[in-house]
Amino acid sequence: MRLEQTSLPGDILLVKLAGPLDIAGAGEIETPFSVISGHNSKVIINLADVTFLASIGIRVLVKAARAIGSRKGRLIVFGPTDEARRVLRSTGIDTIIPVVADEQAAIAECSK
Amino acid sequence: MRAADRISLSPTASEVSRFNTWFDQKCADRGTGKTLAADLKLCINEVLANAISYGFKNTANPWVTVRIKLDKRRVSATIIDNGTYFDLRVWQAPKDRDLTTGEPGGFGIALIKERASRIHYQRFCGRNHLKIECDGANP
Numbered sequence: 001m002r003l004e005q006t007s008l009p010g011d012i013l014l015v016k017l018a019g020p021l022d023i024a025g026a027g028e029i030e031t032p033f034s035v036i037s038g039h040n041s042k043v044i045i046n047l048a049d050v051t052f053l054a055s056i057g058i059r060v061l062v063k064a065a066r067a068i069g070s071r072k073g074r075l076i077v078f079g080p081t082d083e084a085r086r087v088l089r090s091t092g093i094d095t096i097i098p099v100v101a102d103e104q105a106a107i108a109e110c111s112k
Numbered sequence: 113m114r115a116a117d118r119i120s121l122s123p124t125a126s127e128v129s130r131f132n133t134w135f136d137q138k139c140a141d142r143g144t145g146k147t148l149a150a151d152l153k154l155c156i157n158e159v160l161a162n163a164i165s166y167g168f169k170n171t172a173n174p175w176v177t178v179r180i181k182l183d184k185r186r187v188s189a190t191i192i193d194n195g196t197y198f199d200l201r202v203w204q205a206p207k208d209r210d211l212t213t214g215e216p217g218g219f220g221i222a223l224i225k226e227r228a229s230r231i232h233y234q235r236f237c238g239r240n241h242l243k244i245e246c247d248g249a250n251p
Contacts, residue, residue, distance in 0.1 A: 022132060023161045024125040052132065054157045055219035083150045090226055091219045 001025035003032055012042040012110055014103070018049035021057030030060055037064035041073030044106035048079035053087045065097045074098075078106040118179040123164045123193070128157060131178060142182045151227040151246040152180070152187045158220035159191050159200070159242060167195030167240075186229075188245040198240060199233045200224060 002018040015036060019025055036043060043064070047053070065075040078100045080088060088094045100106050119134050121127040132153065139149040156178060168174035176193040203221050224231070224244065232243040 020129070020132060022125075022128055022157055023164060024129045027125050052153070052157075054154060054161060055223055056161050058219050083146075087154070087223065090223055093219075 001028045003029050005036070008044075008107065010042065010107070010111060011040075012044060012107060013040045014044050014046065016046040016049070018051075020052035021050050021060075022052055022054050023056050025052075026054070026056040026060050033060050033064045034067075037067035037075070041068060041071055042110045043068060043073070043075045044103065044110055045075065045077045046079055046103065047077050047084055048081070050080065050084055053080070053084040055087075055091065058087070058091050058093055061097060062093060069096075074110050074112075076100060076106045076109045078102055117182075118177060121160070121176045121178065123160070123168055123174045123176055123195070125164065128160050128164070131160065132157070135180065138180065138182060144182045144187060145184075145248065148185075148187045148246055148248050149182075151248065152189055152244070155224045155227050155244045155246065156180075156189050156191065158224050159244070162198075162200070162220055163193055163195050167193060167198060169196070171195050186245060186247045188243060190241065190243045192242075193240050194238060195240060197235055199235070200242070201231050201233055 001021065004016040006014040006016070008014050013036065017029065061077065068075045076098045079102060080099060085099065088099055098109050100109055117138055119131060121131055135153055135156070160176065163176060171194055174193070174195060176191065179190045181188045200221050227246060228244045229247040229249055230245040234241040
């Protein structure tokens with residue numbers, strides 16, 4: 001699992017994930033995500049290159065969204081594959097973490 | 113009818129990655145449909161993750177085997193392990209779960225129940241025998 005961070009204007013942090021977000025991938029990003037969610041209030045996550053999404057990956061996203069939300073911040077995900085979007089929808093996570101099509105939409109959503 | 117393929121795993125995260133590589137290759141070799149392959153892969157991953165997290169706390173030499181059958185319209189996996197008794201069919205999602213505050217668990221079994229067309233479970237000889245079939249009929 002690869003994780004890249006890019007700071008964008010407006011204090012937005014772009015996090016790009018690549019690879020399978022299975023139990024191994026989730027284990028690799030859990031600590032970085034804990035740090036990210038503890039230090040940033042506007043986070044957008046690019047899921048376009050996440051090749052597989054299991055529930056354990058969802059848990060990481062939910063924990064991060066809650067931590068950021070507790071400081072009135074926002075976590076937005078964008079660009080999931082059709083299959084990843086299906087998992088997000090099935091678990092109901094898209095009701096607490098906005099899922100949008102692309103980076104521009106994510107930035108706009110994050111700035112609301 | 114295709115012959116079954118089988119893989120033996122230690123219950124660790126890296127072994128799940130090894131399983132996924134093996135499974136993807138089998139599906140590619142057989143030309144398994146994308147949705148069927150995705151459904152079964154997700155179900156197996158959820159079972160393995162659950163077993164790794166909770167199933168082997170009191171097991172001295174834990175192991176899991178996964179046997180898959182990939183047919184054109186139906187795929188299945190039989191997952192056998194020597195962990196704690198667990199019949200996921202009787203697991204119920206917490207009522208009134210609040211995603212914003214509650215423990216963010218239980219998604220995996222809910223996903224299995226959604227994606228699987230049939231789930232069979234048996235416990236014998238101190239082993240869990242779980243068979244999951246997917247025929248793509250679920251949303």
